[in-house]
Amino acid sequence: MSQFLPNFAPRFSLAWLPVAALSLALGGCSMANAGQNSAEPPLDARLNEQVVMLPAHIGDRTVELQTTIFKPAGPGPFPLVVLNHGKNPGKARDQKRSRHLRVAAALVERGYVVAIPMREGFAGSEGRYPDDHCDIYKHGLDEARDVAAAINELVKLPYVDRKRIVIAGQSDGGLTTIALGTKQIPGVLGLVNFSGGLRVRTCSDWPQRLVATYAAYGKQARYPSLWFYGDNDQNWPQPMPQQMFSAYHSHTIGAAHEAKMVDIGVFGKNSHVFFDAKDGVKLWLPQATVFFHSLGLPFEPVK
Numbered sequence: 001m002s003q004f005l006p007n008f009a010p011r012f013s014l015a016w017l018p019v020a021a022l023s024l025a026l027g028g029c030s031m032a033n034a035g036q037n038s039a040e041p042p043l044d045a046r047l048n049e050q051v052v053m054l055p056a057h058i059g060d061r062t063v064e065l066q067t068t069i070f071k072p073a074g075p076g077p078f079p080l081v082v083l084n085h086g087k088n089p090g091k092a093r094d095q096k097r098s099r100h101l102r103v104a105a106a107l108v109e110r111g112y113v114v115a116i117p118m119r120e121g122f123a124g125s126e127g128r129y130p131d132d133h134c135d136i137y138k139h140g141l142d143e144a145r146d147v148a149a150a151i152n153e154l155v156k157l158p159y160v161d162r163k164r165i166v167i168a169g170q171s172d173g174g175l176t177t178i179a180l181g182t183k184q185i186p187g188v189l190g191l192v193n194f195s196g197g198l199r200v201r202t203c204s205d206w207p208q209r210l211v212a213t214y215a216a217y218g219k220q221a222r223y224p225s226l227w228f229y230g231d232n233d234q235n236w237p238q239p240m241p242q243q244m245f246s247a248y249h250s251h252t253i254g255a256a257h258e259a260k261m262v263d264i265g266v267f268g269k270n271s272h273v274f275f276d277a278k279d280g281v282k283l284w285l286p287q288a289t290v291f292f293h294s295l296g297l298p299f300e301p302v303k
Contacts, residue, residue, distance in 0.1 A: 044101060047108050048073070051097070053124075054117060056149035065150055066097060066124035070104040070114040072302065076159030079297060080187075081107050083116045084147055084169030084176045087198075092121045092129035100170075100276045106285060111302040113160055117150035119143050119176070134203035137213040140179030143172070147180055155187060164297060168192035170275040171235070175213075178248070181257075182220035189295040191225040192288065194275040197244065199235050207240060214244045218251035218259075225252075226291040227261040228284055230271020262287050 043049040048071040053064040072078055085098035097118060104114045120127030130142035147167070155162035165187040169177035174196020181191045200206040229241035236244070245261045252258045264283055267274040274280030292299035 040097065044070075044099075047071070047101070047104055049099075049104075054150050054153045056117075056146060056153060058120075058127075058145055058149045061127075063120055063127045063146075063149075064125065065117045065119065065146060066122075067115055067117040067150060067154075068097060068099055069116075069154075070108050071159065072108050072111055072113070074159075076113070077161035078111055078113045078159055079164035079166070080113045080115065080154060080160050080162075082147060082151060082154070082165065082167045083114060084143075084167070084173030084180075085116060085118065085122070086169075086171030086173050087122075093123075095122050097123045102278060102281050103276045106281055109301050110299050113157075115150070115154050117147060119146040134200055134206065134209060136175075136198050136200065136206065136209045137216055139198060140175045140213060140217070141182075143176040144180035144183065147176060148183060148185060151185060151188075162187045164189065166190050166192065166292070166295070166297070168194065169196060170194040171196060171272065172198050178214065178217050178221075178225065181223045181225060182217055184222060188223060189297065190291065191223050192291070193225060193227045194284070195229055195233055195235070195272050196227070197236050197240075207236075210236075211240075211243050211247045215247035215251070218248035221248070221252050221255075221257050221259070224257050224291075224295070225259045226287065227259060228264055228275075228287070229261065230264045230267045230274055232266045232270060233272040234270045235272050260291075 043051070050069045052067050052069060054067045056063050056065045083100055083103065088095050098116050100116065107114045118125040121129030130139060132139040132142060151165065154160055166189060167177050167180055168191070174193040175198050177191050177193055178196060197210055203209065227245055231238050233241065245259065249259045249261070264271060264274060267280060268277070274283060289299045
């Protein structure tokens with residue numbers, strides 16, 4: 001079944017491998033405070049936070065991607081959630097390493113390893129941010145290529161269950177997630193899109209291009225997906241979310257990889273940022289629980 005769900009109430013506006021062992025598991029990548037500087041906050045020991053430089057193989061290149069990993073206590077193997085970050089205004093290189101601590105804490109509490117790879121040109125990652133101008137379709141695929149390469153390295157970790165992977169993302173990372181869903185990646189079971197899209201201010205027709213991009217991705221979709229959008233998103237207010245989802249969903253109706261959308265309603269001053277807001281996490285967790293269970297995955301807090 002579909003689809004775009006009506007606004008639902010309420011509408012309120014863990015032990016870590018030794019460094020040497022983990023470095024060996026990742027083929028000798030840089031470890032500890034990789035890519036960090038003294039201006040960054042300390043790592044969160046409660047979530048076993050680590051920062052690694054993943055040697056991602058992209059075409060004929062190897063690019064080190066600064067990646068934050070959170071992990072439950074114990075040896076695992078644990079299912080993996082890959083979180084794809086958004087893009088802030090300004091230069092990608094000036095963007096800080098994404099952590100999404102509230103989201104990571106909720107997922108680690110439920111027994112998941114969480115990995116946030118900074119894509120090429122962002123923060124401490126090597127490479128360049130893809131300058132695809134008005135080609136939003138190509139942009140999503142270029143960004144997705146980086147994430148696929150990161151996943152290829154993450155599944156080498158001994159505490160990661162390579163057969164149980166969910167990919168999620170917010171804003172530009174949500175678009176990246178849906179683009180990645182056009183590729184067959186072993187172990188991936190589903191996708192979660194939080195307020196996904198890309199606003200190209202230099203292109204007057206970017207809204208139409210964004211809708212067309214989702215339609216094209218829908219034709220190639222391989223995985224079930226859950227979409228979250230709000231009504232007062234300052235990047236794409238209604239009816240754009242409905243238009244983007246409908247363009248995609250029209251190609252997945254009745255399929256095993258069908259999409260479902262949840263309208264979170266009005267959230268604060270800008271629903272675009274609900275993803276990792278305190279009240280926002282409480283808002284999407286129940287829907288995510290149902291979705292993860294539909295994928296055959298556990299999603300209850302681990303005692």
